[in-house]
Amino acid sequence: MSVSEETTRELNRRADRLSSLLATPGWAEMEAEVERKIARLKKEAGNLALNPAGADQRRLDTIRGTIAALRWFVGVPRHAQDTLEKFLAEQGIEMEEEAGERDGARIGQ
Numbered sequence: 001m002s003v004s005e006e007t008t009r010e011l012n013r014r015a016d017r018l019s020s021l022l023a024t025p026g027w028a029e030m031e032a033e034v035e036r037k038i039a040r041l042k043k044e045a046g047n048l049a050l051n052p053a054g055a056d057q058r059r060l061d062t063i064r065g066t067i068a069a070l071r072w073f074v075g076v077p078r079h080a081q082d083t084l085e086k087f088l089a090e091q092g093i094e095m096e097e098e099a100g101e102r103d104g105a106r107i108g109q
Helices: 005-023 025-049 057-090
Strands: none
Touching: 005 025, 005 057, 025 057
């Protein structure tokens, strides 16, 4: 499947915008808040699992799914560029390197 030049440019723009989120001060705070939420959910899951009357499996599954979704969400910007590069490589398209990338100064690294 061939990808048009316009599609490639749009994918590059999207990956750049997503990965640029990592450089904003609010992103680090949001990641920290997600980690605090995950810790609260794990504690709740532990309490549910130790319930003498039996664990609420539906609630435990919901907590597990929520944790997975939160981790996916905060991982999107970190993986945007890598995902784009992999997709383009699968299509046989080489990405142009920018000056900062050639010097090892990629955003978020």
